[in-house]
Amino acid sequence: MTRTEFWQGNIACAEGALAAGCTFFGGYPITPSTEVAEHMAAKLPKRGGTFVQMEDEIGSIAAVIGASWTGARAMTSTSGPGFSLMMENIGFAAMTETPCVIVNIQRGGPSTGQPTMAAAGDMMQCRFGSHGDYSVIALCPASVQEMYELTVKAFNLSERFRVPVFLMADEIVGHMRERIDVPDSVERVDRVPLEKGTLPFSAGKTGVPGFPAFGKGYGVHVTGLTHDERGYPCATSPKLHEELVLRLVRKVEDARHEIADYEIVNPDAEQVFISYGAPARSVGQVLHDLGNENVGHLRLKTVWPFPEGILRKFPDAKEFLVPELNLGQIAREIERYVDQPVKQLPKLGGDLHTPAELKAALGGLK
């Protein structure tokens, strides 16, 4: 059963988090993400959860990591400048395999840039922003409905893979209000507890170790230093470091097809748009207006790990067109995997690509 609501995207995100069982929010308000924190501050304590407004964003992600180690389902939300401040501890979360959800309602950058305008300029930062090699999961909602659904999914993926999961939204989707069908209940995946007698960072076949929550009787050392299966620092063994980092990367990358979430329209088309986030709405309008099967659409809800196998689902594609609210961050990722030309359709400044602009990009072929 569902009920209909008319919600803002940021509220849908907060409600999705509550439905997913979020018990801890640590954050620092920043436009255009503030409504997420505001709503959590109003709702979470009444449900027995904890809301903490920290002194800044690196403190926020530190609090989230600490809360997660007590077993909490923990999240934060931010935007550009705050996201940059979080980078050091995002690496710490990846290295310590801490489940957490980080919401980024993207705005125009660099620096303080355009606080009230939409962008998708942090797509590479969320993948590579902290130092060293690691992998993360990033989801991109294109509607208020998906602000809810993908927040739920973010929690479940972070618990399952013990990895930071990013909800990479933008100001347009975060601030618009639209119809949403809210389910009575949602699927909930919990982290697997560490089995007694098993070393805390011993991963086994799944690549994801059991979780020894603080206060449950485990003695665990949690460190950002390269560590062995006991969790003890061991930072000079080339072999151990390589094995650890490869495991952190592979537990995510080897599951990329399972994590992949996407929609395909007109798979036999010769011209195919690939989109994520708000520009997907412009592409949807173009396909609706054209009303034929000559133009296809691959809409990515999962951007990281990049689901490159899906690109092969368009066997007749002669050209891929990639509208993005940045200077081609994901278009270049697509170029790595396909032989066909990839037309970048970057747009900066905060406005969405209009359907007319995208139709013009199709050129004579349509």
Add this chain to the structure above:
Amino acid sequence: MRHEVRFSGFGGQGIILSAVILGRAAVMYDGKYAVQTQVYGPEARGGASMSAVIIDDDPILFPKVMNPDIFVIMSQEGFEKYGSGAPESAVMLLDSTLVHSRPSCRYIEVPATREAKETLGRDIVANIVMIGALVAATKVVGETAIERAILDSVPKGTEALNTKALKRGFELVAQEKTG
């Protein structure tokens, strides 16, 4: 049937709330689809504010208003910035207390701020008078739907005042039509 409604006035008049209420009425009580967006800038009280709603029987793809067919204008600056380019086919409701210009499209003069102040005693409900006029003139949502959406959205204790403001908006359009 798709409608694109653009509201403009100055910060503090409840321009954004007006759009939220209209979208809420369409979605929650008329079973339609709606998307509400706004110019989200540093405009505080006094600056030109703009918000828009798309209402459709089918799911809405492109979420931004492209060709508004209904304008609700509550300030002169709002008219100049967001109303003066209204196409001939549009209809505009303007607060004749505050807007001095007139568009080239069909328009309805609604003395909303004067009515709110003099008849209702609170100029803060001028936007609700405008919403009443909008619904009576365009039928973009039902009268029951808009009333319920208003009651969902206004502070407790102000329900009677807001309902009165809405009804006053209905009446002003009825008078305009017969007058």
